[in-house]
Amino acid sequence: MLDDNVQPIPVADVDYKNLKVQPTPEDYFLLSRVNGKVTIAEICQISGQPRDTTHASLKRLVEAGLIRMPSPEPVAASAPNFGAEAVGGEAAPESVAAPVAPAAPVVADTRWDGWPGEPETHSMEPGLLAQGVDLDDAFKTEVSFMAAHLSSVSFYELLGVARDAGRKDIKGAYFKTSKRFHPDRFYGKDLGDIQPLVESVFHAVNKAYQTLSHKGKREEYDGTLSTTSSSPSSETNSAQPSSSSQAAPRPAPTDRKREMAFGVLLRQGEKHEEAREFAEAAASYKKAFGIKHDAAVAMRGANLLRRLDGEDFVSEAVLMAKAAAQQHPADIKPLVLIGDIYEENEDYADSLRYYEKAQELEPDNQSVRKRIEFLKKLI
Amino acid sequence: MERVIGIDLGTTNSCVAVLEGGVPKVIPNKGGYKTTPSIVAISESGRRLVGQMAKRQAITNARHTVYAAKRLIGRKWGSPAVLHCMETCPYEIVQGPHDDARIMLRGKEYSLPEISSIILQEMKLVAEEYLGEEPQKAVVTVPAYFNDNQRQATKDAGVIAGLDIVRIINEPTAAALAYGFGKEDLDATVAVYDLGGGTFDISILEISTGVFDVLSTAGDTFLGGEDFDARIIEHLAIEFAREHRVDLRKDEMSLQRLKDAAEKAKIELSTMQETEISLPFIYTKESGEALHLQTNLSRGKFEELVADLVHRAVKICGAAIQDAGLDTDDIDDVILVGGMTRMPRIQDSVKEFFGRDPSKAVHPDEAVALGASVQGAALVQDDHDILLLDVTPHALGIMVHGGGFQRLIEANTTIPTSHSHKFTTVRDNQTQVKIIVFQGDDDVAANNELLGEFIMGGLRSAPAGAVEVDVTFNISADGIVSVMAKDLETGKEHSITVTATSGLTEEELHNMIAENADYLVALKEDEELERERTKMSRLLREVEKLVTKLEGAESVEVQDACDGATLAIHNGRGAMESREQSEVSAALAALDSAKSMLESLID
Numbered sequence A: 001m002l003d004d005n006v007q008p009i010p011v012a013d014v015d016y017k018n019l020k021v022q023p024t025p026e027d028y029f030l031l032s033r034v035n036g037k038v039t040i041a042e043i044c045q046i047s048g049q050p051r052d053t054t055h056a057s058l059k060r061l062v063e064a065g066l067i068r069m070p071s072p073e074p075v076a077a078s079a080p081n082f083g084a085e086a087v088g089g090e091a092a093p094e095s096v097a098a099p100v101a102p103a104a105p106v107v108a109d110t111r112w113d114g115w116p117g118e119p120e121t122h123s124m125e126p127g128l129l130a131q132g133v134d135l136d137d138a139f140k141t142e143v144s145f146m147a148a149h150l151s152s153v154s155f156y157e158l159l160g161v162a163r164d165a166g167r168k169d170i171k172g173a174y175f176k177t178s179k180r181f182h183p184d185r186f187y188g189k190d191l192g193d194i195q196p197l198v199e200s201v202f203h204a205v206n207k208a209y210q211t212l213s214h215k216g217k218r219e220e221y222d223g224t225l226s227t228t229s230s231s232p233s234s235e236t237n238s239a240q241p242s243s244s245s246q247a248a249p250r251p252a253p254t255d256r257k258r259e260m261a262f263g264v265l266l267r268q269g270e271k272h273e274e275a276r277e278f279a280e281a282a283a284s285y286k287k288a289f290g291i292k293h294d295a296a297v298a299m300r301g302a303n304l305l306r307r308l309d310g311e312d313f314v315s316e317a318v319l320m321a322k323a324a325a326q327q328h329p330a331d332i333k334p335l336v337l338i339g340d341i342y343e344e345n346e347d348y349a350d351s352l353r354y355y356e357k358a359q360e361l362e363p364d365n366q367s368v369r370k371r372i373e374f375l376k377k378l379i
Numbered sequence B: 001m002e003r004v005i006g007i008d009l010g011t012t013n014s015c016v017a018v019l020e021g022g023v024p025k026v027i028p029n030k031g032g033y034k035t036t037p038s039i040v041a042i043s044e045s046g047r048r049l050v051g052q053m054a055k056r057q058a059i060t061n062a063r064h065t066v067y068a069a070k071r072l073i074g075r076k077w078g079s080p081a082v083l084h085c086m087e088t089c090p091y092e093i094v095q096g097p098h099d100d101a102r103i104m105l106r107g108k109e110y111s112l113p114e115i116s117s118i119i120l121q122e123m124k125l126v127a128e129e130y131l132g133e134e135p136q137k138a139v140v141t142v143p144a145y146f147n148d149n150q151r152q153a154t155k156d157a158g159v160i161a162g163l164d165i166v167r168i169i170n171e172p173t174a175a176a177l178a179y180g181f182g183k184e185d186l187d188a189t190v191a192v193y194d195l196g197g198g199t200f201d202i203s204i205l206e207i208s209t210g211v212f213d214v215l216s217t218a219g220d221t222f223l224g225g226e227d228f229d230a231r232i233i234e235h236l237a238i239e240f241a242r243e244h245r246v247d248l249r250k251d252e253m254s255l256q257r258l259k260d261a262a263e264k265a266k267i268e269l270s271t272m273q274e275t276e277i278s279l280p281f282i283y284t285k286e287s288g289e290a291l292h293l294q295t296n297l298s299r300g301k302f303e304e305l306v307a308d309l310v311h312r313a314v315k316i317c318g319a320a321i322q323d324a325g326l327d328t329d330d331i332d333d334v335i336l337v338g339g340m341t342r343m344p345r346i347q348d349s350v351k352e353f354f355g356r357d358p359s360k361a362v363h364p365d366e367a368v369a370l371g372a373s374v375q376g377a378a379l380v381q382d383d384h385d386i387l388l389l390d391v392t393p394h395a396l397g398i399m400v401h402g403g404g405f406q407r408l409i410e411a412n413t414t415i416p417t418s419h420s421h422k423f424t425t426v427r428d429n430q431t432q433v434k435i436i437v438f439q440g441d442d443d444v445a446a447n448n449e450l451l452g453e454f455i456m457g458g459l460r461s462a463p464a465g466a467v468e469v470d471v472t473f474n475i476s477a478d479g480i481v482s483v484m485a486k487d488l489e490t491g492k493e494h495s496i497t498v499t500a501t502s503g504l505t506e507e508e509l510h511n512m513i514a515e516n517a518d519y520l521v522a523l524k525e526d527e528e529l530e531r532e533r534t535k536m537s538r539l540l541r542e543v544e545k546l547v548t549k550l551e552g553a554e555s556v557e558v559q560d561a562c563d564g565a566t567l568a569i570h571n572g573r574g575a576m577e578s579r580e581q582s583e584v585s586a587a588l589a590a591l592d593s594a595k596s597m598l599e600s601l602i603d
């Protein structure tokens, strides 16, 4: 049985073509919800599936190597902040060796909470890995991973502290992190092209501490965090309109970067569409959605995917439409789209289920009513 | 193992240390002193004098003796610092080719980095003598409040002296390193109060788990022991003028003697309540009448004369505490550094302000060099778990339209750090952007220190605002600024080290290095010659004795030997006079063989 309070962690940069087991579309939908913060209990709530089915899905995702479960407890309190000295894989100390210990692959490190994955699974450019002969590969991968995701993690995540951490904890974390990434630690060493990465990490760590160690600055920063938060509660429980259609408060610096990346991907997708490269266009929209959970872009991707031949495309189309529905729970368009896709693929039971959901939202919608009547006759 | 020496290049005194057997140690100079006066002089015969030797002849050779050169390093011609020194220093300050100040000594112009390099060289020699090998690398300290130009110039001094300055660190930070070194469990917030000969610095640090994190730093590059001396000089001069209608400060020699006496009196008043100042024959009137200065100075009077200086330092402490976001209650320990902190009134003022007795854990003259050697070891050796997180003392920014100063990196930002800024063209078809970089804390750019200006050219011709240039400002761990500009459209990059306009050119540096190397060779030769001459005078005496002993003997063999020896003695004397290396060596060899010959005949 899976523990309700466990927060599964997505694994970054997976080779989707060579998965050990093939997850179902529903599994993929759940995957899109896993961010290292939502608990299994919350995932069950949002899955729209029975509890057992959801658990089975999660297990499949673990088997496929797409997510992993964190260890039950961070190992020894004195464990270093970062996971270079790998504590994973080691047997639990005998005194606590309990039969309930989960069988999931364990890397004990609370450090990567909120990060998109783990450095171990980060794939580095091979050329870069050849650089910096004085460093070990684990460190290089870690730095490269961190440098690549600096703009997408919060200052808290960067330092590896809780949102409510006290001044002392923040200072301790900052000192530890500095000891790993301050350029002085590599004095006289050949870092090659890793050098700028190390520097960018240190600069970011620095900025994080300068903000979080200053009462006023921290409050201000916290303010920007809660308005653009990606935390599961605000995402799944509230019926917010899309952030793009809302007059949002001025984005924080990292969010500005996110906006930019989102814009670039959107334009990329449009270009592919113009060139009639629909699969590529859909991939761009999917990536864009990964950066900003914008329902419109998900719908656009789903609409492209459903027109492509191939089972994979269909399940992905459903997935994206579901993601859009997730963003706008009060909007019937995504639900109708899901219903349409299932219907096209002759999965009438599921199709019916989604039209009915749509009807709950808009009981007077004529076309939805017609579809339901039609499907009911078919089944 | 690579050894890195730590050098405290002080305004008044310099000190060198090295980590030995895991313990930082100050290296005493030939005279047995742990500090060496930062004084350079050129004697009448053109000889270079450094340290104690230079200090001893300072009164009689004031025009060609440079002290407190650190007050001028990295300063621009016409800046208040230079103007102040021109007024108060006996040596001649002239305008250099790069709008910099230079010092004229016996008809030769010296740049400030050159003067400082002579002192660095001396400290390097002190270390070399002790270590038995030439140190190649050094960590050199500067006042925390030094700006980029002053740091660059200090680095140049190292280059001229043939030292690889692996890091420039701030003096108070270095003192904190010495304080915290070896105390693994130390977890404290400390204030370092450094009042030396020319500058005042205060830094607030948090020390924990071997990390030394500077929270804030503040200071005044124009507040130090010399200013205290000046108050005594003024007081004495005015008293004297009242009595004799003569301003002693107008006479160079009198002024030097006054200065000397003032400093002595100040130091004495640190331990005594009253001191006697006696300067006989201080002035000779045109009539030939000799005037003497004879007076007493009490500690109370002295403290009254310098009350505002003491207060100024305390006020700066307040600013530093505030910048750190702390209260005086948050400070666990106060470290006193610099010779001036021996003054009781200073110690009292610190105690009053911080509400606690200052620590006696570090030596006020040695802590900075010791800390520098600790940082040197921490950098090159892997087994030191020490990390310094220092800050930049001044804001870094650019001049914007209307002459305003736009801050890009705030003061007290932890270094190394960088900041990117986008510039757009403001006119149609503008093909270049000019960026003027300043460092300082004033809202008007021109009131800050100009670090340099550069032009990013070759931009696409386009309407105003259409072309963007991304400029990254970087401050290294040395506190040195560099700038990189990138044309966002073409990806073309431009890397500029913001060199001070008053800095030395590559070619000048090159010449200075060569000149200094020549000087070193000559110095070594001089020393070698001196050794041979000493040996020769001993041999001369011995051979003369042997000749007197054997002279008059019948044997032809002995006679011949004595004649040969007499000739060798004659040549030896001649060589002693000529000081010609080859001649001395030849004569020495001849004397040596004459000696063994005579000795063999005695047996």
Ligand SMILES: Nc1ncnc2c1ncn2[C@@H]1O[C@H](COP(=O)(O)OP(=O)(O)O)[C@@H](O)[C@H]1O
Pocket (backbone or CB within 6 Å): B009, B010, B011, B012, B013, B014, B195, B196, B197, B198, B199, B224, B225, B226, B263, B266, B267, B268, B270, B337, B338, B339, B340, B341, B342, B343, B364, B365
């Ligand atoms: N016992 C003392 N009492 C007061 N002042 C002193 C004493 N000893 C030295 N000083 C003063 O300290 C200053 C030199 O301090 P130091 O730390 O060596 O300077 P710097 O670091 O600038 O080279 C001089 O002005 C000197 O007169």
Ligand SMILES: [Mg+2]
Pocket (backbone or CB within 6 Å): B008, B010, B011, B171, B196, B197, B338, B368
């Ligand atoms: Mg000093």
